[in-house]
Amino acid sequence: MKRMLVLVVGLLTLGVQRPAAQGQPIRGFPQAEVEAQRAREAQLRAVPDSGRLRRYMEVMAGEPHVAGRPGSRKVAEFARETFASFGLDAQIETFEALMPWPADRTVEMVSPSRHTMAIAEPVLAADPDSADADMTPVFNAYSGDGDVTGEVVYVNYGMPADFDRLEQMGISVRGKVVLARYGAGWRGIKPKVAYERGAVACLIYSDPRDDGFFQGDVYPDGPFRPDQGVQRGSVMDMPVHPGDPLSPGWASEPGARKLPREQAATILKIPVLPISYGDALPLLRELKGPVVPPEWRGGLPVTYHAGPGPATARVALRFDWQTRPLHNVIVRIPGRELPDEWVIYGNHHDAWVNGADDPISGAVSLMETGRALGELLKTGWRPRRTIILALWDGEEWGLLGSTEWAEKHAAELKANAAVYINSDSTGKGWLNVGGSHALQQMMSEVAREVNDPRTGRPVADESRRRQVQGTPEAQRAGRERDQNLWLEPLGSGSDFTPFLQHLTVSALNVGFGGESSGGIYHSAYDTVRWYTMFSDGEFQYGRTLAQLTGTLLLRLADAPILPFQFTDSADTFLRYADELEELAKTRPEARLDLAPVRAAIAQLREASQAFEQAYGRSQRLSTQALAARAELRRVNRLLIQSEQRLGMGDGLPRREWFKHQIYAPGFYTGYGVKTMPQIREGLEERRLEEAQGGVRTVSAAISALAQQVREAATQLDAASR
Numbered sequence: 001m002k003r004m005l006v007l008v009v010g011l012l013t014l015g016v017q018r019p020a021a022q023g024q025p026i027r028g029f030p031q032a033e034v035e036a037q038r039a040r041e042a043q044l045r046a047v048p049d050s051g052r053l054r055r056y057m058e059v060m061a062g063e064p065h066v067a068g069r070p071g072s073r074k075v076a077e078f079a080r081e082t083f084a085s086f087g088l089d090a091q092i093e094t095f096e097a098l099m100p101w102p103a104d105r106t107v108e109m110v111s112p113s114r115h116t117m118a119i120a121e122p123v124l125a126a127d128p129d130s131a132d133a134d135m136t137p138v139f140n141a142y143s144g145d146g147d148v149t150g151e152v153v154y155v156n157y158g159m160p161a162d163f164d165r166l167e168q169m170g171i172s173v174r175g176k177v178v179l180a181r182y183g184a185g186w187r188g189i190k191p192k193v194a195y196e197r198g199a200v201a202c203l204i205y206s207d208p209r210d211d212g213f214f215q216g217d218v219y220p221d222g223p224f225r226p227d228q229g230v231q232r233g234s235v236m237d238m239p240v241h242p243g244d245p246l247s248p249g250w251a252s253e254p255g256a257r258k259l260p261r262e263q264a265a266t267i268l269k270i271p272v273l274p275i276s277y278g279d280a281l282p283l284l285r286e287l288k289g290p291v292v293p294p295e296w297r298g299g300l301p302v303t304y305h306a307g308p309g310p311a312t313a314r315v316a317l318r319f320d321w322q323t324r325p326l327h328n329v330i331v332r333i334p335g336r337e338l339p340d341e342w343v344i345y346g347n348h349h350d351a352w353v354n355g356a357d358d359p360i361s362g363a364v365s366l367m368e369t370g371r372a373l374g375e376l377l378k379t380g381w382r383p384r385r386t387i388i389l390a391l392w393d394g395e396e397w398g399l400l401g402s403t404e405w406a407e408k409h410a411a412e413l414k415a416n417a418a419v420y421i422n423s424d425s426t427g428k429g430w431l432n433v434g435g436s437h438a439l440q441q442m443m444s445e446v447a448r449e450v451n452d453p454r455t456g457r458p459v460a461d462e463s464r465r466r467q468v469q470g471t472p473e474a475q476r477a478g479r480e481r482d483q484n485l486w487l488e489p490l491g492s493g494s495d496f497t498p499f500l501q502h503l504t505v506s507a508l509n510v511g512f513g514g515e516s517s518g519g520i521y522h523s524a525y526d527t528v529r530w531y532t533m534f535s536d537g538e539f540q541y542g543r544t545l546a547q548l549t550g551t552l553l554l555r556l557a558d559a560p561i562l563p564f565q566f567t568d569s570a571d572t573f574l575r576y577a578d579e580l581e582e583l584a585k586t587r588p589e590a591r592l593d594l595a596p597v598r599a600a601i602a603q604l605r606e607a608s609q610a611f612e613q614a615y616g617r618s619q620r621l622s623t624q625a626l627a628a629r630a631e632l633r634r635v636n637r638l639l640i641q642s643e644q645r646l647g648m649g650d651g652l653p654r655r656e657w658f659k660h661q662i663y664a665p666g667f668y669t670g671y672g673v674k675t676m677p678q679i680r681e682g683l684e685e686r687r688l689e690e691a692q693g694g695v696r697t698v699s700a701a702i703s704a705l706a707q708q709v710r711e712a713a714t715q716l717d718a719a720s721r
């Protein structure tokens with residue numbers, strides 16, 4: 001009934017595609033060209049089709065297709081053929097990576113009672129896909145081998161603060177098997193910290209309080225995780241570097257140089273395995289020791305104790321340590337005037353099992369973006385710049401396909417890549433956007449151009465409303481005055497990382513969600529049935545995402561002046577500096593002086609204002625007049641490489657693969673972002689020399705960006721005379 005109503009409302013709003021941004025300027029385009037551009041964008045947005053999204057999903061999520069297995073190759077072939085049928089040039093680019101497959105897995109409680117864990121997700125009669133042959137076994141990729149037995153300690157979320165708390169309670173995890181619940185930080189952090197503190201194995205389970213019946217009805221009746229549902233996932237030490245563990249910094253291809261496995265920095269040293277709450281309950285029931293703090297308690301019907309023991313578990317895991325192939329699908333639409341300026345959009349295609357939500361919901365949307373571009377090409381249009389679409393393989397294991405591709409093409413990408421756009425799973429709800437702040441204005445404009453399928457209002461409205469709501473009371477008034485959609489800073493967790501944080505190419509990450517929560521993440525129950533029942537079942541938001549990314553690509557590919565804007569960067573960086581100032585107050589012993597960072601931001605603001613003035617003058621000229629000036633070409637080259645000024649060759653301390661000085665995944669949060677990471681983490685982790693060094697590198701990076709923007713302003717001024 002509810003879905004019928006949504007359908008009716010949908011039909012009503014379809015007729016009123018109010019172009020809310022009508023008459024407004026479009027960043028990067030001279031006023032004279034705005035209406036023609038807007039018309040072309042509307043033409044593109046008419047193409048994506050919900051019915052097609054569903055049909056691609058039924059094929060691509062129809063069978064398990066984890067990277068390294070034949071299913072993944074099949075999905076890549078299907079996508080390549082589908083792109084070709086749109087008239088696009090699509091190729092499969094193959095790499096390889098160490099992708100250890102489990103050979104033996106045993107987890108059992110050996111005392112005080114015996115229980116052998118199922119570590120398998122049962123077939124559900126309601127969902128035929130849960131019975132597919134070749135279901136991926138339950139495991140954590142890049143766990144160590146081992147056969148160990150130890151008393152169990154419950155470590156809450158397994159974050160550093162949780163282990164500290166245990167120490168205060170007088171409980172050591174040395175020689176123990178730790179039981180951590182999923183949540184609070186990226187899963188790979190839990191066994192990494194457990195190992196650092198001396199644990200011999202790590203079990204990670206989904207507690208129903210966070211992910212299961214406490215949240216709502218469980219699958220197949222509701223969207224949440226059933227008692228034998230398990231979250232697979234990688235525990236590679238990605239905050240050090242993603243990609244093939246044996247080829248950090250260079251492309252992993254057959255015959256390429258590889259490290260010996262013992263030298264790989266990102267493989268866990270202890271066995272680690274994910275289990276269901278059904279399998280965790282017997283262990284929790286047999287734990288004694290102190291009762292844990294209230295906020296550590298989950299949703300299972302036991303009193304949560306910390307241990308150690310008397311529950312004692314044996315964890316025995318062995319992997320085959322094979323190198324396996326990766327198949328990236330790459331579509332290239334060569335630029336008509338500027339073939340060596342690239343705009344790239346990617347989404348991964350590999351999944352842990354069937355992956356209807358993660359990642360096929362996003363991948364099929366990218367395919368419809370491709371079809372929309374194909375339809376425009378048939379009308380005789382060709383982009384000014386080159387557009388590259390990519391479906392990556394091996395993201396789930398550790399951003400393998402995108403990282404190896406970025407490493408292989410590093411020199412060309414650093415020279416040519418203007419922007420990398422990323423999407424991943426997408427669902428029902430509102431627009432979430434993150435990325436480089438020089439793109440904030442363009443992103444806001446596009447979000448005002450594309451309408452929400454239910455309300456018919458620009459997708460920016462609801463997104464902005466949520467952002468204002470989420471702003472702390474004290475800062476809300478200021479936030480309300482700013483009409484922009486704010487970009488979240490990017491940490492990690494998807495394929496933007498090699499582009500943004502390794503190559504320091506500017507990047508965006510986009511997707512819809514917020515009304516489609518559930519408990520099938522990385523489980524065998526992430527199927528077409530789940531997605532169509534509990535997420536964007538009508539594929540309305542998938543279609544909207546294709547419209548949004550298509551509009552972004554058209555603007556970035558065709559704008560005479562790339563739509564970068566740096567006063568937003570200066571404003572944002574200043575907020576980060578303010579936050580760090582507050583943090584530094586809690587560490588007076590650091591004697592941190594942020595004046596150099598503030599001075600660099602002031603330089604950036606000044607340069608940005610000069611650029612805005614030059615930009616204003618350029619608006620009076622026609623594209624032909626502008627394009628005839630050699631300086632315009634120089635302006636765009638400077639803009640393309642502007643983000644790279646925020647990178648430093650030496651990278652971050654203890655993880656040189658990560659070059660970006662403003663955005664990084666936290667060393668101890670995994671996905672969660674740390675802005676100005678060297679300073680912030682230096683303070684948080686009390687590495688005060690690192691923090692002080694960070695003041696130098698961050699201010700040098702922002703200063704270098706300011707200089708680049710000033711040069712772009714000078715060139716743009718010359719082009720506009």
Ligand SMILES: [Zn+2]
Nearest residue numbers: 358359424425
């Ligand atoms: Zn994903």
